[in-house]
Amino acid sequence: xxxxxxxxxxxLLAMALLLNLFRLLRGPxxxxxxxxxxxxxxxxxxxxxxxGMRAGSTIQFEAxxxxxxxxxxxxxxxxxxxxxxxxIE
Amino acid sequence: MSTLTLVAEVLVSALxxxxxxxxxIGSWGLAKLGNFFKxxxxxxxxxxxxxxxxxxxxxxxxxxxxDGLSLRELLITVFLFLTAPxxxxxxxxxxMALEPGVRPAPPxxxx
Numbered sequence: 001x002x003x004x005x006x007x008x009x010x011x012l013l014a015m016a017l018l019l020n021l022f023r024l025l026r027g028p029x030x031x032x033x034x035x036x037x038x039x040x041x042x043x044x045x046x047x048x049x050x051x052g053m054r055a056g057s058t059i060q061f062e063a064x065x066x067x068x069x070x071x072x073x074x075x076x077x078x079x080x081x082x083x084x085x086x087x088i089e
Numbered sequence: 090m091s092t093l094t095l096v097a098e099v100l101v102s103a104l105x106x107x108x109x110x111x112x113x114i115g116s117w118g119l120a121k122l123g124n125f126f127k128x129x130x131x132x133x134x135x136x137x138x139x140x141x142x143x144x145x146x147x148x149x150x151x152x153x154x155x156d157g158l159s160l161r162e163l164l165i166t167v168f169l170f171l172t173a174p175x176x177x178x179x180x181x182x183x184x185m186a187l188e189p190g191v192r193p194a195p196p197x198x199x200x
Binding site for chain 1: 098099101102105106108109110112113115116117119120125128129131132136137139140143144146147150155161162164165168169172173175176179180182183184186187188191
């Protein structure tokens, strides 16, 4: 049962990633694109965890931790740069 | 198959489905709504909840069918819950500074 549900949820997350890509390409302003990039990071974390559940190994979890940390830092750095031209005030 | 295994399987599958549906709803809101400040709601609330649900399902599967209870996935969940509001706050500040025309109107005084 879990394997079938995993396939279904991987399909759902792929659809969510495509919707984020649509907003990334389309967003009429810059904060729209930064928000779409942040949501891409978060959905990629979920996809990596699902792949780890499917393959039964724990190495994808380490990659998910790295993407979580770096994604948050990138969003903060992009927003602060766009706001003030300066990352550390 | 014992009852406990069946209950664990059903619980993990239900949490996975719930998390996936919430992630799709959050991204659908991001893609569809009309204004930046309306679009900010989906990813911060719905996507964070959805990914948290998927992570808790992974933790349950590890506890029931794998090596035992490990709280590592809880680490990512707590990290996401802490950092999603900070990202949303900074993005809202950036949007308010860059495009003054999109700001929502202040509340009126109905005297």
